[in-house]
Amino acid sequence: MTFKSFIFGLLASFGLPWLAVVVFPFSKMRALEPAKFEEGDRKGLAYSPMRDGRVNEGSKIYGQEGCYHCHTQLIRPTYAGPDVHRDEWAGLRLTADNPDTRRETVPTDYDGEDVAHIGLGRVGPDLSNLGRRLDHYLKGRDLTPETWLYLHLYSPRTNAGYVENDQEIHSHSTCPSKSGLFKEIPAVQAGGQALPLYTPEGVAVIPTDRARALVSYLASLKKDTLGAPLPEAYNLNPTAPTKE
C-alpha cells in the first residue's frame, strides 16, 4: 500500500458517505417542494404552515436550557415507534368536539427554528403537541396554557397537576425546576405579572424575558391540524390498533 493509494482510499471511503449523508441530503432538504392540496377547494394550492409566538428565540432557549436531553419533539411513523397512538402526543383523538387530528411529524413542523429539537431521550413526555394538549386539558379551567407552563417550569411538582388519560395526576413530574428563569421582586412592583403562587408576604415571583420566550415557544407547539387542513401527502394518520 503506497502513500498515494492510502490517501486515495481515504478520500474515496470518506468522500462517498460525506456526499451521500451530508452534502446531497442537505441541499435536498433546504429546498423542499411545498406540499400541495390534492382535493377539495384548496386543490393545487401550496400548504403553508402557521405558527405564532416567539418561535426562533424560544427554540434557542429550549436548546440552551438543555430540554432536549429529556424531551423529544418527534412523532415517529409506526415502523419506527408507536408514538402516534400515545395519548395526545400526536394530536387529539376523535371526539364529539373535534376530528381525529393525530399525525406524524412533517418537515414544516420545525419552520422558524434554527435547529429541530428531535431530542436525545424520553425521561419526560414528547412535546410535539404540548401547546394543543394544554389547550385541551385546561379547557374550562381558570388557567391559561402560559400560566400552567410558568408554574410547571418554576415548580414542577407543586403545580396544577399533570393530566393523562383524562385523569389529573399530581406531583409525579420528574422535571427539574427551572427557577433560574424567574425572579423574586417586591409584590408592589409585580403588576399583573406575579405567578399565582403562595409566596412570603410582600414577595412576588415573575418570569424573566427568557422564560417568556420559552413559554411562548412551548405554547406554540401545536402539531395537529385543528382549524387548518393538512395536505393529503402529509396526512399520515394511521388507524389506531384495537384495544386488547
Next chain:
Amino acid sequence: MAETTSNADSLDVDLRATIDRSLRHPVMFFFSSGAVWLALSIILGLIASAKKHAPDFLSCFSFLDAGKVDAAHMSTLTYGWGAQAAFGMLIWLMARLSRKECTASGIILVAGHVWNAAVAYGVLCIMGSGSLGPWFESSGIAGMEFPGGVWVVLLVSFILISIWSLIQFQVRDAGHVYVSQWYLLAAMLWLPWIMVTAWLFVFVFDGSPLMATGIASWFKGTVFALFFLPVALASAYYLAPKVTGRPVYSYNIALFGFWSLAVIGPWVGMQKLAGAPIPQFLPAAGAAAMVMILIPALSVGVNILRTVQGHGKAIALSPSMRFTASGIVLFVGYGVLSFALNNNIGLKVSQFSYAGYGLDILGLYGVFSLCAFGAIYFIVPRITRREWLSRRFIRWHFYLSLYGLASIVICAVVGGVFQGQGTEDLTQPFLTGARRAAAYGWGITLAWGFLLLANLFFCLHLLLMWARLGRRSSHPTLLNKHHSESPHGPEGEVDNYGSATI
C-alpha cells in the same frame, strides 16, 4: 560484532531519548490537563445522573440545571479529556514511529493552551447561558453545544497540534509503515474534515433545521468512530507488540480491520433521527453502520488478542497492557452491543432511552479511555524519566474503572431496554417507562461515584508524575510484588527511555 550492536543500540536509545525529551512538555500538558477535565466531567456526570431520578438535587444553582449539566458532562468528557488524551498519544506515537524528534513543541504547547481555553469558554457558555450575559450563550444543538466560534478555534488548534506529526511522517527515513501509523494518519485527516463539514453545515449555511440536527448527530458519531477509535487502536497496535515482543499477529487482518472501519465509520450518527422527516435512508444507513461496527471490532479484537495470547503474564504485570487489553476486549463488547441496540428491533427501544447513553459511555470511557490510560502508563515514565510511584494506585484505578464502567453500562442498557419497552407499550401510561428507568438511574449515579474514585487515584498519580516526583529507578512499576520477572525484558536492560526494541 557485539560492539557494533551495542553501539547501534545506544544510538537508538539516544534517539528515543531525544524524541521523548522534545515532546515532554506538550504530552505531559495534554495528559495532565486531560485528567483534570476527566475528573470534572465525572463530577458533572454524577450530578447529571442524580438529577434524572432526584430532580431537586442541587436545584438552587441555575448553572447546574439538568440539561446544562448533561451537555457540560458530555462536552468535557469528549473535548476536555478525550481529545487531549488523544493528542498526547497521537503526537508521541507518531514521533516515535517515524523516529523523528519534534521541533515544534512550543507551538503545540501554545495550541494546547488555546484548545483548553476554548473548551473552558465553551463549558462556561453551556452552564452560563442566560445568566452570564450575551457573550456566554451555548448553541443549544444536541452534540455540538459549544457556540459556533469555539469550533473554529478548536479546529485551528487541532491543526497546529497535529500538522507536525504529518510532517514527521513525510520526512521519516523510508521504511516500514506501522499499522499504528495508518490509524494515526487517517485520524489526523478525518477529524479536520469532519469538523469543517459540521461547522459549515450546522452553523454557517442556512438549511433545514432537521439537517442541522442530523449533521450534528453525524458529527458526534463520526468524531468517535473516526478519531477516538483510530487513536485508541493505534495505541493498542503499538503497545501489544511492544510489550510482548512479538509482531502483530496478522498483517492482513490488520489491513481488513482498518479499511472496514474507514468504510463503515463515515456513515454512523444519524440513527438517532430514526423516524424523523428526513430522507429515510439517512437513519437507516446510520443504524446499518452501527450494526456493522462489529466487523472492525472483531477483526481488531482477534488481531490484538492473538498478538498477546500466551503472554498472560505481560497482561497481568504491565499496567499499560492490562488497560489496553481490557480496552480492546471492550471494543468487541461495544461492537456486539452496538449490533444489538441498532438493528431495527433494538433501535426502537434504544433511540430515546438510557441504552443509547450506555453505548456512548462504553465507547468513550470503555474503549477509548482504557486504551488511553494504557498509553499514559506507558508514555509518562519515558518522557518524565521517572517511574510510577504506586502500583496500588494503578491497581485501584484499574479495578474501580472497570467496575464503575460495567455498572454504568449494565444499568443504562438494562434500564434503558425496560424504559424503552415501557414507552412503547401503549397499554401502560407513559410514566411507567419513565419510572422503570429511574430505578436504574440510581445505579448509574452510584457507578459514576466509583469512576470518580478511580480517577482521583489516576489524577493524583499523574499530577505527582507531572511535578517530577516519580520514582528515580530503572525498574518500571509493575503490578506484582517482586521485580523478579519483567515483561519489558530482563533486568538491567530496562531503562527509562523505553525497552531495547522499538
